[in-house]
Amino acid sequence: QALASAREHDKPVTQAIEVLPRDAMKLAEELSVAIDRGELVLFYQPKVHARRQEITSAEALIRWRHPTRGLILPGDFIPVAEQAQLIHRLTLWTIEQAIVDAATLRDHGHALRLFVNISGQLLSDDAFVAGACRMVGESDVEIGFEVTETSVIRDPASAIANLQRFADIGIRVSIDDYGAGLSSLAYLKQLPARELKIDKLFVTQLTSSNRDPLIVRSTIDLAHALDMEVVAEGVETHAALALLTVMGCDMIQGFLISRPIALDAFIAFMREDRHRRTPEVTRSSFNR
Ligand code: C2E
Ligand code: MG
Ligand code: MG
Ligand code: MG
Secondary structure, three states, X not given: OHHHHOOOXXXXXXXXXXXXXXXXXXXXXXXXXXXXXXXXXXXXXXXXXXXXXXXXXXXXXXXXXXXXXXXXXXXHOHHHHHHOOOHHHHHHHHHHHHHHHHHHHHHOOOOOEEEEEOOHHHXXXXXXXXHHHHHHHHOOOOEEEEEEHHHXXXXXXXXXXXXXXXXXOOOEEEEEEEOOOOOOHXXXXXXXXXXXXXXXXXXXXXXXXXXXXXXXHHHHHHHHHOOOEEEEOOOOOHHHHHHHHHOOOOEEOOOOOOOOEEHHHHHHHXXXXXXXXXXXXXXXXXXX
């Protein structure tokens, strides 16, 4: 499938629109219009602090409410946006929307930091970095950016400098999909990142695999040695949650707590959580 083959996260920016397959080209044109028409929407998935059992942040995950095709997931259009040079505009929209949504959440009594995913190629796009910094700097909410380590390795000098710019204005930087791409301890050490997310590749089968627990535990220890907080993504079972908590993992994210949901549903979820600190999920397994 054309779109699937365009999926590789970190294609060079130089791949211009004309090399896109016909289907992807059509999708890119539709997407460009969709941004202006307001067809894009951010869903939110909570990150739960394992020991405090508290939701302090959430990740914004983009969806496209396509007029005829229904809800399209980011894996099917973000790679196209990246190759068609739409990602800059799309991501500025995403940051702006996350800022609005964070203010709405705060109005409902939930002051959370909202994390936006930032494509690797944008880390060497100075105009994007300036625009993003201005937006977040002028806002009065807390924002974080999730970036993959692979995206840093492509152009380390400019990526590290730009991540530092983000950190300097209070944007929390999180290293996404850790362990699934090109990882380098040399760069990890230099990144101004406060948070490391272990890829769900190592988490979804944590309790049915021999090696994944060893990898996860050593990653947690490594992150702590570098003074970073660790998030496990892809937590789907009580057993995984219990094991991660014992291993000292700081934050939990996954379908067990909540799927990514629209803002209205997320506000309702937060209200429920306030009363009941998450379903049986947290209560039974955290206190075990
Ligand atoms: P990601 O940032 O690593 O996000 C995690 C993905 O795992 C999300 O898929 C999420 O729905 C899914 N997930 C969460 N919990 C679980 C779980 O317990 N089990 C399993 N199997 N999966 C879980 P989604 O929403 O389809 O997003 C896929 C990727 O698309 C994201 O990976 C991110 O790289 C990218 N993406 C999403 N939104 C944006 C955006 O606004 N901008 C950019 N540039 N990329 C985005
Ligand atoms: Mg992410
Ligand atoms: Mg991830
Ligand atoms: Mg991912």
